[in-house]
Amino acid sequence: MDILITGLLLGGTYALIAMGLNLQYGMSRIMNLANGEMLVIGGFAAFWLWTSGLVSPFLTIFLVAPVAFVLNWLIYIVILRPLVRRARSRGQLEVDSILTTFGLSFVAVGIMIATFGGDYFSYSYLARPVVILGENYALNRLSAFIGAALIAGALYLWLNHSRPGLAIRAIAVSPDSSRLVGIDVPRLAAISFALGGAVTAVGGGLISMFLTLDASTGVLFTLKALIIVIMGGVGDIRGTIVAALLLGILETFVATVIDPGLTLAAAYLLFVSILLLRPQGLFGRSPS
Amino acid sequence: MNRRWMLKLATGTVAAVTISLGAAQAQETLKFGAVAPKTGPLAGGSAVTFWPNVALWAHDVNGRGGLDVGGKKYMVEIIEYDDQTNPGETIKAVQRLATQDNADFIFAPYGTGLNIASAPIFAKYGYPMVTHTAISDQIKELSEKFPNMYFTLGGATGLAGGVVDVLNGLRERGEIGNRVAMVNVADAFGIELAEVARPQLQEAGYEIIYDTSYPLGTQDLSPVIKGAKAANPDAFVAWSYPPDTFGLTAQAKIEGLNVKAFYTAVATAFPAYLGANGAAAEGVLGAGGVYADGAAFQEYAKRHEEVTGAKPDYWASGMVYASFQILEQAIEATDSIDRAVVADYIKNNSFETVMGTISWDENNNNAAYWTVGQWQGGVFKGVASTGREGAVPVNAKTGWE
Numbered sequence: 001m002d003i004l005i006t007g008l009l010l011g012g013t014y015a016l017i018a019m020g021l022n023l024q025y026g027m028s029r030i031m032n033l034a035n036g037e038m039l040v041i042g043g044f045a046a047f048w049l050w051t052s053g054l055v056s057p058f059l060t061i062f063l064v065a066p067v068a069f070v071l072n073w074l075i076y077i078v079i080l081r082p083l084v085r086r087a088r089s090r091g092q093l094e095v096d097s098i099l100t101t102f103g104l105s106f107v108a109v110g111i112m113i114a115t116f117g118g119d120y121f122s123y124s125y126l127a128r129p130v131v132i133l134g135e136n137y138a139l140n141r142l143s144a145f146i147g148a149a150l151i152a153g154a155l156y157l158w159l160n161h162s163r164p165g166l167a168i169r170a171i172a173v174s175p176d177s178s179r180l181v182g183i184d185v186p187r188l189a190a191i192s193f194a195l196g197g198a199v200t201a202v203g204g205g206l207i208s209m210f211l212t213l214d215a216s217t218g219v220l221f222t223l224k225a226l227i228i229v230i231m232g233g234v235g236d237i238r239g240t241i242v243a244a245l246l247l248g249i250l251e252t253f254v255a256t257v258i259d260p261g262l263t264l265a266a267a268y269l270l271f272v273s274i275l276l277l278r279p280q281g282l283f284g285r286s287p288s
Numbered sequence: 289m290n291r292r293w294m295l296k297l298a299t300g301t302v303a304a305v306t307i308s309l310g311a312a313q314a315q316e317t318l319k320f321g322a323v324a325p326k327t328g329p330l331a332g333g334s335a336v337t338f339w340p341n342v343a344l345w346a347h348d349v350n351g352r353g354g355l356d357v358g359g360k361k362y363m364v365e366i367i368e369y370d371d372q373t374n375p376g377e378t379i380k381a382v383q384r385l386a387t388q389d390n391a392d393f394i395f396a397p398y399g400t401g402l403n404i405a406s407a408p409i410f411a412k413y414g415y416p417m418v419t420h421t422a423i424s425d426q427i428k429e430l431s432e433k434f435p436n437m438y439f440t441l442g443g444a445t446g447l448a449g450g451v452v453d454v455l456n457g458l459r460e461r462g463e464i465g466n467r468v469a470m471v472n473v474a475d476a477f478g479i480e481l482a483e484v485a486r487p488q489l490q491e492a493g494y495e496i497i498y499d500t501s502y503p504l505g506t507q508d509l510s511p512v513i514k515g516a517k518a519a520n521p522d523a524f525v526a527w528s529y530p531p532d533t534f535g536l537t538a539q540a541k542i543e544g545l546n547v548k549a550f551y552t553a554v555a556t557a558f559p560a561y562l563g564a565n566g567a568a569a570e571g572v573l574g575a576g577g578v579y580a581d582g583a584a585f586q587e588y589a590k591r592h593e594e595v596t597g598a599k600p601d602y603w604a605s606g607m608v609y610a611s612f613q614i615l616e617q618a619i620e621a622t623d624s625i626d627r628a629v630v631a632d633y634i635k636n637n638s639f640e641t642v643m644g645t646i647s648w649d650e651n652n653n654n655a656a657y658w659t660v661g662q663w664q665g666g667v668f669k670g671v672a673s674t675g676r677e678g679a680v681p682v683n684a685k686t687g688w689e
Contacts, residue, residue, distance in 0.1 A: 002514075010508040051563070109327055118326060118335030119598070120555070122534045122564040129542045138510070138542045211507060212534040212564075214332035220505050248508075255511035260502040261474055 002135045003253050009137060011248025012145030013207055015152060017221050018228035018240050020200030023155075026235030027172045027192035030080055031094055033101040035225055036218030037108035038197050042068060042204025043213045044112070047121040057125060058143070061205045065198045072197025076190045079104070084189070105218065112215040122212040140209040147206045151199060152241050159237060168192050172235040227267070231274050233284025242282055246270070318355060318362040318625065320346075321369070321385035323406070324398035328373025332530055334398040336558055337421065340596035341608040342366055342395070345616075347595050355616065358623035367391060375405035382406045386413040392625050393615055400424055401476065407434045416618075416631035420611040421604050423447065423477075425484070431651040436631045438614075440607050440646060442657035442674065447575055448485035450659020450672040451551055452492050454573060454682050455523055463548045463684040469498035469521035471512055471536075473529050481527040481553065497521055506532065513539040523549035530555035533574075534564055541568055541688040548684040549573060557603040557661055557668045569663040571685030576603025577661025577670025579644060579678030588642035602661055602668035610641035644676060 017039065024032045045064050049055035083100060087093035126140040159165040168188050170178040179185050204213075228247060232239030247267055254266040274282065322342045324334045346366050354361040367389050369381035378397050385391040386409070394410065396419040397403050403422040410417040411434045418438045424430065425443045458464045468489055472478035478501065489496055498519040502512055509532060516524055524547045526536050533552040540550065555561060556574020565572075578585050585606060592600040592609075600606060617640075618633045619625060638647030649655045656675035661668045662682055671682040 006508070006510055006514075013507060113326055113331070113335075117598075118331040118339075120332040120336070120530055120534070120558070120560050122560055124538070124564050124566065124568075127538050127541060129544065136543050138539070141508075210535075210538060212531040214335075216327045216329065216331045217531075224507075252508065252511055255502070255508075256515065260471075260500050260506070260512050260515070263506065264503040 001133060003256050004249060005132060005135070005137060006256075007249030007252035008245060009141045009145050009248070010252055011245035012148040013141070013211075014224065014228055014244035014248055015148045015241050016144060016203030016206055017200075018225040018232075018244055019148075019152060019155065019237065020196040020198070020203060021222075021225040022229045022232070022235070022237060022240045023196030023199060024193050025229060027168050028076070028189040028196070029084075029090065029093055029175070030076070030097045030101065030193055032193075032196070033098060033222055034105035034108055034218075035101075035196075035200055036220065036222035037105050037112070038068060038072070038200045038218075039204035039207075039221050040112065040213050040215065040218045041108070042201030043208030043211075044116060044121060044204075045201075046205035046208045047123055047213075048116075050123050050125060057205050057209055058147075061147075061202045064201045064205050068201035069194045069198040073190055073194035075104070075197070076193040080193070081186065081190070084186070105222070109215055109218065116215065118215050120212050120214045121208070123208075125209045127210070138210060144206040144209060148203070151202065152237065155199070155237050164188065164191070169235075227271055229281075231271055231281055233281025236281075236283040239281055239283030243274075316360070316362050317365045318357075318393070318619075319365050319367055319389060319391045321367050321382070321389065321391035321394035323369045323371050323378055323381040323385070323394070324402075325373040326370035328371075330373040330399050330402075333555070336560070336598070336601055337604045338398045338608055339368075340592060340598055340600070341605060341612065342368070344592055344595050345609060345612040348591070349616065356620050357625060362625075371397065371402060373399075373402070375402055378402045378406045379409055382409045386415065393619075393627070393630075395615075396420060396422070396611060404430070407437055410434070411436060414627045414631070416615065416627060416634055418611040418614050418634065420608040425480070427653045428651045431653065435635075435652070437652060438634060438648065439651075439653040440611060440643075440657070441604060442654075442659065444480050444484045445488075446657065446674050447553075447659050448481055448488050450674070451485065451525060451573075452488050452494075453672050454551075454660050455489075455494065455549055456492060457682055458523075458549055458684055461684075464522035466493060466495045467497050467520065467522045468494045468525060469516040469519055469523070469547075470496050470525045470527075471498070471516065472501045472527035473504055473532055474501040475504045475529060477529065477554070478527040485525070485527070494523075502532070504529065504532075506535075509535045509539050510543065512536070513543045513545055517543050517545045521547055523547055523551070525549075525551045526553060528552045528554065530558070534561070537561075537565055537568075537572065541565075544688070546685075546687055548686075550685050551660070556663075558601045559599040562663065562666060562668075568688045570665070571683055572663050573671070573682070573685075574661055574663075574668065575659070576601075577658040577668065577673070577679075578602045578606050579676065580667045580669040581680070582644065582678050584642050584644060602670075603658065606641075606643045610639075610643040610646060613641045614639045614646060644678075 021035045046057040046060045049060045083096045128139045129136040130139045167183045228243045232243035251263040324338045325331045354363040371378040394415045396417050400422045416436045472482035498516045533555040551573040553575040557576040618630045622633045658670045658673045660672040662671045669680045
């Protein structure tokens with residue numbers, strides 16, 4: 001039971017890291033390698049507002065979300081849209097966007113170092129134990145998990161029950177045919193990219209409560225997010241959540257029962273076996 | 289009239305600027321190269337420990353009119369390179385400083401691995417290499433190979449030995465028993481320290497009841513702390529790196545791992561550690577330490593904060609500055625910028641620095657170094673060393689509140 005809850009909490013953290021990338025990669029077809037940097041920026045905002053003005057990270061995220069949305073929207077319009085226009089095929093767009101966002105991640109790291117410095121930022125917020133079924137858990141991890149659940153729920157409802165959400169899913173399935181039925185593909189692709197960035201930045205704000213970040217750590221989160229998105233299936237928010245929770249529970253199980261040194265090995269074993277058995281990911285559609 | 293006056297003013301200004309430029313050009317400078325991570329895994333550490341000291345040292349030296357070499361004053365100019373925490377880049381940057389920038393001296397890089405990687409290049413071009421953040425048990429072999437390499441921060445055996453000494457002290461006072469939980473990050477530093485510490489602890493009669501490693505970058509350390517707690521230890525020792533030092537501490541607080549001796553390694557001495565943990569940091573043991581009550585360190589810490597806007601850490605920060613002071617004093621004492629002469633002087637003399645006296649044994653090693661410090665009243669004070677003065681008695685940790 002203890003393993004299950006600890007694992008779920010860790011899975012919540014992973015979901016926060018990966019949901020934004022799924023929106024960006026699944027819906028607007030941009031494999032955003034600067035995703036982790038956006039997460040660190042969100043984390044830094046939470047750190048800065050907490051240490052300078054004692055603003056709770058839970059308030060900060062409401063500020064971070066619109067700012068990150070606009071920022072990502074601009075990034076998409078200015079930098080990525082020309083690539084989308086130019087790309088003849090999906091493969092070409094992927095290669096171009098990987099190269100561009102890879103470069104963008106260096107720019108983001110450079111800007112962060114120039115503005116905030118390279119120091120670690122770590123603060124203590126809600127680092128209190130809560131007792132669930134007789135075991136101690138960190139309150140900040142629990143609240144981040146609840147945050148992840150709320151974001152995931154909202155995204156799921158929006159994508160499945162609202163008109164723009166359905167349109168975005170249509171783009172994910174087939175960008176060319178969705179134009180035929182009157183969907184404004186360029187606009188909605190920009191929106192889903194921006195939304196993905198906002199979700200990532202909010203996730204960064206939440207996980208900065210218990211993880212120590214610095215300007216250069218973004219790439220670690222990008223990698224983790226990539227693995228989770230691919231495991232879950234590109235373009236399906238349910239897949240990302242399930243993959244994140246699965247990974248969290250597996251890592252905690254291995255760390256507790258076998259050895260903490262083997263968590264990475266176990267994570268990659270899971271990754272490889274999912275790729276072998278279901279190359280399209282847990283919830284992904286097989287390309288027909 | 290007005291226009292003519294303006295013209296006069298303009299000509300005057302131009303003339304003044306030209307004159308002052310001329311004066312500045314006549315003032316000769318010495319070039320110092322600085323290579324360390326600004327990005328990559330070690331960037332967080334070097335942003336605290338290394339780079340502010342480079343700025344502070346240049347500020348201090350230029351503030352008093354430059355380095356005095358044979359009666360002539362030289363301002364110092366710093367050439368900075370980011371090595372991206374990549375040994376290949378460190379080597380390239382040092383090479384570039386030596387051959388393209390014609391740097392007069394080069395500061396040792398940051399971190400054990402990057403120092404060892406670039407030592408052959410320093411040796412090839414004859415630059416004295418006063419290391420400040422290199423911890424190694426291979427000092428004898430290294431100094432035989434690279435006679436211009438000097439060590440100040442100590443070795444793994446000494447660091448681990450310091451922890452055993454501190455535990456012994458607590459055990460003698462009856463604060464702790466023999467049960468030690470030891471964990472390490474699965475990285476060069478953590479693995480080496482754990483391997484060195486294991487026999488030392490066993491020899492001293494401790495029972496290692498929980499012994500495990502975790503991968504670098506582990507995002508949830510609660511299984512590690514839960515496992516340690518379940519073993520019911522008297523002391524907890526973690527050979528950890530910065531992010532996990534913070535993570536382990538936060539988790540220990542949440543799980544209520546109430547050991548009387550709680551030790552985390554790198555970054556425990558960082559000001560950010562106190563910032564993140566506040567009063568809970570009280571009594572935490574960590575790698576390093578300084579003579580925190582000594583006038584030399586306090587004066588240095590004050591200037592560090594005034595000039596760079598950040599507090600120094602309580603371990604390697606002072607040693608970084610001290611290594612620059614060693615170069616500075618050697619240059620001024622020999623009245624020479626001949627690198628061989630300066631290196632020879634360093635080898636045969638001891639130096640008064642912000643960390644106290646630094647002197648060398650036969651392996652160019654500063655044999656007296658700090659090993660363990662403890663947060664006491666918001667200051668990280670040295671509690672164990674291999675022969676430095678100023679150690680304070682160690683306290684048992686009393687909970688996390």
